[in-house]
Amino acid sequence: MAHVENRVAGPVTLDREGEERVWRAGRLPPMKIRKLPEAPTAAHVLGPAMILVALGVGFGETYLWPRLVIVFGADIRWLFTLGVIVQTVVMLEMARYAMATGESIFFGAARVWQPLMWMFFAIAALVYIWPGHISGGAEALEEITGISWQASATIGLIIIGVMFTIVRYVYNFIEGLLAFAVGILVIGSAIVGAIVGSLDDLGTTLAGTVRVDTWIPSEAFTAAFFPVVVGALAFAGPSGMQQMWYTLWLRDKGAGMGAHVPKVRGLLHADEEETIPEAGSMFDTDDPEEMRKWQGWRKWVTFDALVLFFGITMLVTIIFTVMALNAAELNPEARTALLEGDRDAALPAMGDAFAEAAGFFDTLFFIFIAIVGFKASVGLFDAFARGQSDMTYYFLPGAKKLKMSYLYGIYLWFVLIFGIIILNFGPADGPTGILDILAFLSAFVMGAYCLTLAVVNNKNLPKKLRPHWAFTVVLVLGGIGYLTAIMYSVIKYGVSDIG
Amino acid sequence: MAPGRTETVTPEPAQEPASPAWANLGRRQVVELTLPGVAIGLLGGVIVGVVVGGAGEPLHVALFAAVTLAVPLAAAGAGYEILLAQGRIPLGVLTPVALYWAVAFTVSRVIQTGLLDLYAGSEVAVPHGWLDFLAYQALVSVGFGIGYWWLHENFAPLWWIRIRDRNPVADHMVGVKLQYAGALEEQRERKRQRNRASRAQRRR
Numbered sequence: 001m002a003h004v005e006n007r008v009a010g011p012v013t014l015d016r017e018g019e020e021r022v023w024r025a026g027r028l029p030p031m032k033i034r035k036l037p038e039a040p041t042a043a044h045v046l047g048p049a050m051i052l053v054a055l056g057v058g059f060g061e062t063y064l065w066p067r068l069v070i071v072f073g074a075d076i077r078w079l080f081t082l083g084v085i086v087q088t089v090v091m092l093e094m095a096r097y098a099m100a101t102g103e104s105i106f107f108g109a110a111r112v113w114q115p116l117m118w119m120f121f122a123i124a125a126l127v128y129i130w131p132g133h134i135s136g137g138a139e140a141l142e143e144i145t146g147i148s149w150q151a152s153a154t155i156g157l158i159i160i161g162v163m164f165t166i167v168r169y170v171y172n173f174i175e176g177l178l179a180f181a182v183g184i185l186v187i188g189s190a191i192v193g194a195i196v197g198s199l200d201d202l203g204t205t206l207a208g209t210v211r212v213d214t215w216i217p218s219e220a221f222t223a224a225f226f227p228v229v230v231g232a233l234a235f236a237g238p239s240g241m242q243q244m245w246y247t248l249w250l251r252d253k254g255a256g257m258g259a260h261v262p263k264v265r266g267l268l269h270a271d272e273e274e275t276i277p278e279a280g281s282m283f284d285t286d287d288p289e290e291m292r293k294w295q296g297w298r299k300w301v302t303f304d305a306l307v308l309f310f311g312i313t314m315l316v317t318i319i320f321t322v323m324a325l326n327a328a329e330l331n332p333e334a335r336t337a338l339l340e341g342d343r344d345a346a347l348p349a350m351g352d353a354f355a356e357a358a359g360f361f362d363t364l365f366f367i368f369i370a371i372v373g374f375k376a377s378v379g380l381f382d383a384f385a386r387g388q389s390d391m392t393y394y395f396l397p398g399a400k401k402l403k404m405s406y407l408y409g410i411y412l413w414f415v416l417i418f419g420i421i422i423l424n425f426g427p428a429d430g431p432t433g434i435l436d437i438l439a440f441l442s443a444f445v446m447g448a449y450c451l452t453l454a455v456v457n458n459k460n461l462p463k464k465l466r467p468h469w470a471f472t473v474v475l476v477l478g479g480i481g482y483l484t485a486i487m488y489s490v491i492k493y494g495v496s497d498i499g
Numbered sequence: 500m501a502p503g504r505t506e507t508v509t510p511e512p513a514q515e516p517a518s519p520a521w522a523n524l525g526r527r528q529v530v531e532l533t534l535p536g537v538a539i540g541l542l543g544g545v546i547v548g549v550v551v552g553g554a555g556e557p558l559h560v561a562l563f564a565a566v567t568l569a570v571p572l573a574a575a576g577a578g579y580e581i582l583l584a585q586g587r588i589p590l591g592v593l594t595p596v597a598l599y600w601a602v603a604f605t606v607s608r609v610i611q612t613g614l615l616d617l618y619a620g621s622e623v624a625v626p627h628g629w630l631d632f633l634a635y636q637a638l639v640s641v642g643f644g645i646g647y648w649w650l651h652e653n654f655a656p657l658w659w660i661r662i663r664d665r666n667p668v669a670d671h672m673v674g675v676k677l678q679y680a681g682a683l684e685e686q687r688e689r690k691r692q693r694n695r696a697s698r699a700q701r702r703r
């Protein structure tokens with residue numbers, strides 16, 4: 001595994017009076033001016049976008065969008081493209097802040113207004129303590145093997161906890177694990193797509209991906225399906241708070257000024273943690289050499305965003321859409337069942353639709369859903385613990401007495417134990433019920449972070465590092481779009497359940 | 500404030516051709532180098548086998564589907580590794596990988612489908628005709644190429660590090676890969692040693 005490992009903890013620079021030079025943003029502690037490490041060459045070192053891809057290519061691409069395509073046809077896919085374009089811009093802008101300062105976006109939000117950061121803390125606690133992804137994956141596994149979803153999900157949670165406890169550097173471990181999972185997913189999708197698809201299906205899918213003149217089918221503007229469309233839009237690419245957590249992975253990767261912050265360690269190695277600075281740091285934007293290195297980092301992350309993130313997300317979803325088109329062609333009843341049936345029946349109905357298309361399609365579909373569910377859980381539990389411990393460490397009075405890695409371990413085991421209790425003794429809602437709550441708040445939080453990010457990058461960064469106005473416009477429109485869609489769904493149809 | 504120099508970006512590390520080292524390799528060393536490509540190719544076959552077998556098809560059908568794809572993909576993977584070792588394909592760059600697999604994957608699928616036609620004795624494998632089939636496979640191969648590149652970039656270096664002491668080409672690859680990280684890795688190691696020393700001192 002290639003790593004950046006550019007952890008050059010250069011000295012804080014001094015001004016003519018011998019005082020430490022700093023960059024002030026908001027009322028929080030200023031950022032000390034330190035050296036920006038050299039950027040890696042894009043093609044040689046993969047960045048944390050890989051984790052984002054691993055999490056992002058999930059239920060949206062393999063389940064929600066194929067389901068919409070079976071119901072409405074490929075013409076609705078332009079909405080997916082739109083969602084992924086917005087998410088690509090968000091990713092580039094999240095990276096801008098994290099690499100320029102070594103701070104998470106949560107810290108950036110606190111520099112603007114601290115209650116804003118606590119809002120994200122509360123939303124994360126509300127949304128991500130539910131073991132929705134792993135139960136969804138476990139339900140798919142039950143379809144194939146007959147093993148009870150509660151049992152497999154519980155075992156999965158325990159394995160995740162043990163893994164993250166015994167490893168030295170959590171990031172290195174999760175990067176390796178998810179890199180393998182994504183590799184299998186991409187190669188597997190390509191091979192299966194090559195076996196079952198046709199040029200016609202691919203042509204229809206590609207046309208639907210870019211044609212915006214088809215607008216949205218009128219059947220989508222119903223209480224039954226408009227919320228589903230909104231949910232699917234939120235699940236195009238990384239959903240919920242994944243983009244916010246990306247800033248934490250970038251820091252642990254040592255990207256940009258993240259090189260000056262120690263890595264999070266597994267619980268068994270927490271006592272080895274180095275001293276964490278009280279805030280991020282900034283580089284000297286007046287120094288042409290530093291700006292040259294900055295351009296290198298931007299090139300690196302742009303490669304990640306366009307090739308890895310945008311490319312792989314589009315690729316996997318195109319292949320799954322080809323499969324869905326094939327299924328819909330051969331099994332028109334599935335479309336009717338999905339249009340009329342309740343949403344709890346959607347997963348088996350999708351399986352039936354795929355089974356009609358080819359003998360092994362339904363098994364394949366459930367295998368992918370199971371992999372996606374377990375894979376997402378690995379990343380999401382790490383991300384939740386990472387984000388909450390970051391906010392707690394910096395902003396909860398007294399929390400600094402504990403090391404960051406201890407806080408990480410506490411949050412991780414809390415969410416795992418809570419998940420096990422809910423899976424086995426909680427309300428027997430079933431996996432979809434859990435996912436519905438997650439999907440609703442996903443759309444809300446995505447709108448909120450788009451707007452927050454636009455403010456953070458334009459307020460907290462030196463002028464030379466601020467985003468191009470066009471990117472700010474995309475962030476603002478994206479934020480308004482997510483919030484409007486979810487509010488319209490609630491006000492017009494009285495439906496907040498968007499699974 | 501002085502204007503930023505946006506025109507100069509991080510320079511690509513120059514990859515010197517490995518061909519001089521390649522010329523002196525023994526057969527065993529060449530086989531070692533091809534392992535990552537062969538493994539990814541075989542993985543492709545395993546995926547097909549698991550999917551077909553898992554769907555309840557007879558074992559011989561699953562095996563047939565797996566082997567007929569795994570063998571050509573593994574051979575193509577070995578070919579890629581050899582071209583890489585000879586310095587004919589640059590290390591880590593996506594486009595050459597995608598172009599290579601546009602041909603190699605399509606040929607592999609033609610071999611598999613041709614054999615399947617013979618085995619099944621029907622035209623089930625290419626229901627839309629060969630021209631449609633070839634064009635479609637070439638397009639889908641981009642996906643396989645990206646997946647191959649992804650796995651190769653992430654995991655082949657681990658193998659090269661294992662064999663670098665006995666394989667000069669692997670050593671060269673590791674050198675290119677670690678061009679940036681090398682000095683910093685040493686720095687981290689020194690820091691680890693300092694931490695260990697200070698902990699030992701505290702215990703005393």
